[in-house]
Amino acid sequence: MQRIGVFVCHCGTNIAGTVDVKAVAEAMKYENGVVFSTDYQYMCSEAGQNIIKDAIKEHKLTGIVVCSCSPRMHEATFRKAAQSVGLNPYMVEIANIREQCSWIHKDMATGTEKAIILARTAVAKVHLNAPLTSGETPVVKRALVIGGGIAGIQTALDIADAGFPVDIVEKLPTIGGKMSQIDKTFPTLDCAACILTPKMVDAAQNENIKIYSYSEVSGVKGFVGNFEVTIKRKARFVDETKCTGCGLCTEKCPQKRVPNEFNLGMDQRRAIYIPFAQAVPKIATIDADYCTMLKTGKCGVCSKVCTAGAIDYTQKDEFITEKYGAIVVATGFNPIKLDKYDEYAYSQSKDVITSLEFERLTNAAGPTAGKLLRPSDGKHPHKIVFVQCVGSRDTRECGKSYCSKICCMYTAKHAMLTREKYPDTEVYVFYIDVRTPGKNFDEFYRRAVEEYGVHYIKGMVGKVIPEGDKLIVRASDLISNEQLTIDADLVVLAAAIEPDKTARPLATMLTASMDTNDFFTEAHPKLRPVESPTAGIFLSGACQGPKDIPETVAQASAAAAKVIGLLVKDKMKNNACVAHSDENMCNGCSNCAKVCAYNAISYVDKEFRMPDRTTRVRRVAVVNDAVCQGCGACTVTCPSGAMDLKGFSNKQIMAEVDAICK
Amino acid sequence: MSFSNNLKENVIRSAGVDPKKCMKCGKCTATCPNGNEMEYKPHQFVYMVEKGDIEPLMNTDSIYKCLSCFACVERCPRGVEPAKFIEAVRVAKIRKQGENHLKADMIPDLLDEDLPQQAIVTAFRKYSK
Amino acid sequence: MKFSYYPGCTLKTKAKELDKYARLSAEALGIDLVELENWQCCGGAYSMAKDEIASKLSSVRALAAAKEKGQDLVTLCSACHNVLKQVNNDMTTNEDMINRVHNYMKDEEPYNGETKVIHFLELLRDVVGFDKLKEKVVNPLGGKKVAAYYGCLLLRPSKIMAMDNPENPTIIEDFIRAIGGEPVVYPxxxxxxxxxxxxxxxxxxxxxxxxxxxxxxxxxxxEIITACPLCLYNLNKNGAVELPVKYFTELLAEALGVKGEN
Known part of the structure; x- marks a missing residue:
């Protein structure tokens, strides 16, 4: 017979506001096996935990029920408290009377009644709880960072600095990400390349960092501390160990008409290319979609000019498998496609561009060598209209309901820089709200208005009409309540940003959760912002939500700290609530092994003594405690009832159901 | 005031869209081909309906200026679809006794030989009950 | 192939050519347009007021008549198309209206938006196919520069009309190309x-x-072409530019070599 203690938490007024906590504690006193029951304002506080500890000692409790918030919040807290006074942590049960009761009820009587049922249910379960111990597995002391933008680079550098090996997987031929395409950064106007490229070089030269460029994650197995990841190294048709990055091939390749993605298609590159001068690794890549040799077998110019003998037209995709203790997702963002916003004529006029295209047009390494010239005719624009919130805060299917967060600031930057460099240019910014919460952000925006004379107009652009070599911009000025028509030379659209398309399939591989916008979900929005709810998966940068560079770098370092905290451990405590097969009942059907997502179940031939004293060999299931994640899929699949989950046995669950129905 | 509130509810019900979803971006007015002709512009219809300030809208010519071109309905990023408020106010007005904006005896003077039936029917639909 | 056909009042009076050339062309293309019996005027403009129901009943009747025949309903006039399609959408989404219409009409089999409404242009694109249409052309336009005028009602609101990209449509331009003209795209x-x-x-x-x-x-x-009688009227009568404005069906009939027939 268990000796059970019940502890009812008020959670301030969170629970006590709609649940009569004293009545719950009182009712529990009469439950079978309960020898102590009390309530307290904050059970999770030190004083609250002491009440639990003292009661365990004083009343020789063998199990406890804490009626409080969700176990996701404080189960670990109360288990630790119990363990500190010698009670097995798995003898602690949480009755969630906050999220599942007080928060959803308005009426005290109903809330109290339900809380009593939930408490009674937990008591019924504790009666059948047994002490559990978790095993340990060694932690693989290597981290994987998926994505080589500023987020991934910063995370990798910090992990490497702590002495752990870390691999970066980047899908493009070079690391650097979006930041490498940006000209200057707000609010300080540092040159992006000047602060990014040294970090790229650091990453390349750090002996703890290995960069798999032009590669993708194609499979993930295992669990926290012991992931096994398959990486697809796409064929670049250039031997990375031989290529010196001299770039001769990229000058001699006769296929000159490939849209250059680094400049967003505003100029062209060759079929063999190095994305930009500071690329890391500085290795050429052949674009198989355009290479004449690969398509027709006739050409071979790059191979002829390569003195290093690095060209290899026979190269195939390669798959390598590596073990990691932790995985960091840093897959970043992209501007949305604007084909559903053609009222702004993006696909009808070359002179309607996105803000990222504007970055390239003002970048010294861009298609115009940094001169602001119109894509259509190469003329200098004298009147520029910036349109904010294109696709952001748009609740329609084609739009994004969220604020993309970075657009107000980069537009202020674009407007200011334009006015500084070309004072003869008139600049208009149409905005709905100017959002500048950040250190020195609002001051920056005000400088654009007050010192640089940028015309900020509250209102939206309704339509852009390409007419001759002008763009007729029809807009509203909501302050003066008039309709405006501006004949602009260039229109720049602040397109909403969205997570990279590779994020969704990656999340599936990692079993990491995402929100409806395909941003990765954090374990707790306030208290665990860089961890995924899936253990061992960490989040860095814009894959978790729109972010500017300072925020991205901060989060990247935070994710690194979490990874380091994991990798310094030699061993990981396993989940104690794992599946267990009763070999006497197992009929060896393999159904459990088939449904196990973690490959935790294997089969062994075992000798059994029969009633007639003979022996017989039977095939039975065995669960690998270190691999089992306790999902329970096998227990419901097992036709003979042999499989059960420790801590969540069929008996325990039935006892809970009975208690609810009592 | 109770009358006005009632009127507001009627107009919102009739419009079938929610003025509270408006984020006041003004794209409706920016894109309206007839906005220049209106005393109250599309975004003001949304805001004034939300405030319950409907009388001035009932008494402005602006309710007859909407061309039913659906540009604001198409382009509103919040699904507020401002033309529906203009229509709702117009309907509230012409449903009142003697408030027809166009009367049958005015028609002959407005006609020309090429004018398609479609224009006349539409005008009746928009101007009278 | 048989389709129910809703011409609308203007096509019976001021826009007879729009109708006539469509019928001649359909025949040449092997399409059987069966005019609905006893159709009534759609009202010319879709009333955006959700509680305005009486004026939408004529459209429901037309839609229900097509359903009874088990045929898709073809429209030609942009305004009729817009009204019928929006009312059809109401009959699947506006519950209050659905109930009131059912109570009023008391049809044995109540109408619930089953009929598919297609514009004649969609018929050409999706049923005939512009490639097939091209093959049937006997008098190609010879590279004549033709501007498509969509106006408002064919395209918007696009989530209901669902004909084409409302901001950068191509259906009429593709049509012009199919009959041998050169489409002029203008903002x-x-x-x-x-x-x-x-x-x-x-x-x-x-x-x-x-x-x-x-x-x-x-x-x-x-030259400008359109599918809407009121657009044609306004451009012809009120547009201060001397440029011929025609119905798209006239060019179609001409290209198919059936314009002279009656």
Whole structure:
């Protein structure tokens, strides 16, 4: 017979506001096996935990029920408290009377009644709880960072600095990400390349960092501390160990008409290319979609000019498998496609561009060598209209309901820089709200208005009409309540940003959760912002939500700290609530092994003594405690009832159901 | 005031869209081909309906200026679809006794030989009950 | 192939050519357009008021009649198409209206938006196919520069009309190409001509129609085509530019070599 203690938490007024906590504690006193029951304002506080500890000692409790918030919040807290006074942590049960009761009820009587049922249910379960111990597995002391933008680079550098090996997987031929395409950064106007490229070089030269460029994650197995990841190294048709990055091939390749993605298609590159001068690794890549040799077998110019003998037209995709203790997702963002916003004529006029295209047009390494010239005719624009919130805060299917967060600031930057460099240019910014919460952000925006004379107009652009070599911009000025028509030379659209398309399939591989916008979900929005709810998966940068560079770098370092905290451990405590097969009942059907997502179940031939004293060999299931994640899929699949989950046995669950129905 | 509130509810019900979803971006007015002709512009219809300030809208010519071109309905990023408020106010007005904006005896003077039936029917639909 | 056909009142009076050339062309293309019996005027404009129901009943009747025959309903006039399609959408989404319509009509089998409404242009694109249409052309336009004028009602609201990209449509341009013309793309092709405002405020219609025509002319158009009788009227009558404006069906019949027939 268990000796059970019940502890009812008020959670301030969170629970006590709609649940009569004293009545719950009182009712529990009469439950079978309960020898102590009390309530307290904050059970999770030190004083609250002491009440639990003292009661365990004083009343020789063998199990406890804490009626409080969700176990996701404080189960670990109360288990630790119990363990500190010698009670097995798995003898602690949480009755969630906050999220599942007080928060959803308005009426005290109903809330109290339900809380009593939930408490009674937990008591019924504790009666059948047994002490559990978790095993340990060694932690693989290597981290994987998926994505080589500023987020991934910063995370990798910090992990490497702590002495752990870390691999970066980047899908493009070079690391650097979006930041490498940006000209200057707000609010300080540092040159992006000047602060990014040294970090790229650091990453390349750090002996703890290995960069798999032009590669993708194609499979993930295992669990926290012991992931096994398959990486697809796409064929670049250039031997990375031989290529010196001299770039001769990229000058001699006769296929000159490939849209250059680094400049967003505003100029062209060759079929063999190095994305930009500071690329890391500085290795050429052949674009198989355009290479004449690969398509027709006739050409071979790059191979002829390569003195290093690095060209290899026979190269195939390669798959390598590596073990990691932790995985960091840093897959970043992209501007949305604007084909559903053609009222702004993006696909009808070359002179309607996105803000990222504007970055390239003002970048010294861009298609115009940094001169602001119109894509259509190469003329200098004298009147520029910036349109904010294109696709952001748009609740329609084609739009994004969220604020993309970075657009107000980069537009202020674009407007200011334009006015500084070309004072003869008139600049208009149409905005709905100017959002500048950040250190020195609002001051920056005000400088654009007050010192640089940028015309900020509250209102939206309704339509852009390409007419001759002008763009007729029809807009509203909501302050003066008039309709405006501006004949602009260039229109720049602040397109909403969205997570990279590779994020969704990656999340599936990692079993990491995402929100409806395909941003990765954090374990707790306030208290665990860089961890995924899936253990061992960490989040860095814009894959978790729109972010500017300072925020991205901060989060990247935070994710690194979490990874380091994991990798310094030699061993990981396993989940104690794992599946267990009763070999006497197992009929060896393999159904459990088939449904196990973690490959935790294997089969062994075992000798059994029969009633007639003979022996017989039977095939039975065995669960690998270190691999089992306790999902329970096998227990419901097992036709003979042999499989059960420790801590969540069929008996325990039935006892809970009975208690609810009592 | 109770009358006005009632009127507001009627107009919102009739419009079938929610003025509270408006984020006041003004794209409706920016894109309206007839906005220049209106005393109250599309975004003001949304805001004034939300405030319950409907009388001035009932008494402005602006309710007859909407061309039913659906540009604001198409382009509103919040699904507020401002033309529906203009229509709702117009309907509230012409449903009142003697408030027809166009009367049958005015028609002959407005006609020309090429004018398609479609224009006349539409005008009746928009101007009278 | 048999389709129910809703011509609408204007096509019986001021826009007879729009109707006539469509019928001749359909015949040449092996399409059987069966005019609905006893159809009534759609009202010309879809009332956006959700509680305005009486004026939408005529559309429901037409839709229900097509359903009874088990045929898709083909429209030609942009306004009729817009009204029928929006009312059809109401009959699947506006519960209050659905109930009131059912109570009023007391049909044995109540109508619930089953009929598919397709515009004649969609018929050409999706049923005949522009490639097939091209094969049947006997008098190609010979590279004539033709500007498509969509106006408002064919395209918007696009989530209901679902014909084409409302901001950068291609259906009429593809049609022009199929019959041997060279489409002229100009920015005002989906801007309003003024519509029914012509009745009360002629100057306003003049301004708007002129803007459309000037834009087409500036971009090299020799001719404008449209599917809407009111657009045709406004451009022809109120647009201050001398540019022929025709129904798209007239060019179609000409290209198919059936224009002279009666």
């Amino acid at each position: 005002y092709r989906n801007e309003c001509c003024g519509g029914y405002i012509a009745l009360e405020d002629k100057n306003n219609a003049i301004k708007k129609s002129t803007l459309v025509m000037e834009s087409a002319e500036k971009n090299g158009a020799e």
